[in-house]
Amino acid sequence: MKPSVTLDVQYDRWLEPTTPFNFDATFHKPDHFPSADQTWQPGCRWQTMLWQGQLLGLRFQNRGTLEQPGINLTIYAASELSEVFLDSLVKEIRFRYNLDMDMDAFNRQMLADDQSKAVMQRWLGLRPMNPGSLYEYLIIAIVLQNATVRRSVNMLQTLFDHYGTPLIFDGWTLFGWWQPEALHEVPEQALRDLKVGYRAKSMKRVSETFALQRMDEFVLRGKSADEQRKALLELYGVGPASVGYLMFDVFHRWDEIAAISPWEQKIYSRLFFNTETDQPVPVSDLMAYFTRRFAGHRMLAVHVFWEDLFWKRSHEKVEWLEALIRL
C-alpha cells in the first residue's frame, strides 16, 4: 500500500448543467459495482480523479432542482493549482459527467412513446456518467471479463491496494488511480500474483499502449464511431463486449448497442417483453426492437430502463433479477 496523501488545498466551482437535470440519478448508478475511488450519499458524490498527472479529490453537492440545476464542485488537491489547470479540469468534468448534454430530442422521443412515458417521467434528467479516463475504463472492462461481480470487485480493490494512492479529503479516504506507466513497468507475474489471472497480460498490453502514448483519448474523441471502434478492438484483451461499453460510457455514443451477452439478453427480455428468464427473446429480435423503438438513442434509452430496474432493486427485492446477478 502506498502512503496516503492528504488533499488540503480546496477550490470551489459552480456548475450549471443543462436542464432537466437529475442529480442523484446521474451521479449515482446502482448497477455499477462499488469501487474504492468513489462514494455517494443522496445529494452528494465524492470521487477521486487523476488529471494531467495530479491526484485530486472531487465533491459534488446538489444545490439545485430538476429545472434549476446547480452543483457546487469542490476540488481537493495536495498543492496549489493554476487557473489554466482548473479550467481544463472543469471542462473535462463537464464532459465526463455529461453536464452539457442536450436531452431535448431524446426526452421528446421517449415521452411520445406510450410504453416509455412512465419510466421516462420518473427519470427525466438522468444522464449516463463515467467518471474515469479511457485507460481507467479499459482496466475496469478487463476485470469484468469472465468473472462474477464479486471477483471483479476484488480484483479492482487489489489493484488499488498495490498501485493506487489513498487520498484523504473531506473526511473520506478514497483511492486515486495509477498512471499507465505503473503497470507497464511491473512484471506480468507480479500482476498474476494479485489473482487477476490471464487478465494480467491484457492489463500489461493496454498499459503499455498508454504509457508509450500510442493511443490518445482526446484525439479519439474527435474521430468517427467506426474509427473509435476499430482502434479499441485493436487493443489486446478488448473485444466486442468491452468495446460496446466503452463506446457508450467513454465516447458518449448514445445509439451504439453492442453485442448483447446472455445475462443482458435475459434482463432485456424480461424488461421489454416480460418473458420468463429461461425463455429469452432472440438477440436479433431484441436488436430490431430497440432500433424500431429507440432509433438514434438506442443505448441511452436502454440505460434509462436499466437504471430504473436497478434503482428499484436498491430499495426492494426484485426476485427474478437476483437470480441473474451472481455475486
Next chain:
DNA sequence: CATCAGGGCCCTG
C-alpha cells in the same frame, strides 16, 4: 471433495 460456469477474448485449425 470434485466439478463448473462466470458481466470475454485470443488463438488455432
Next chain:
DNA sequence: CAGGGCCCTGAT
C-alpha cells in the same frame, strides 16, 4: 467461423 483454453471463485 467454431471451439478450446485461460486464472480464480463460489455455487452446487
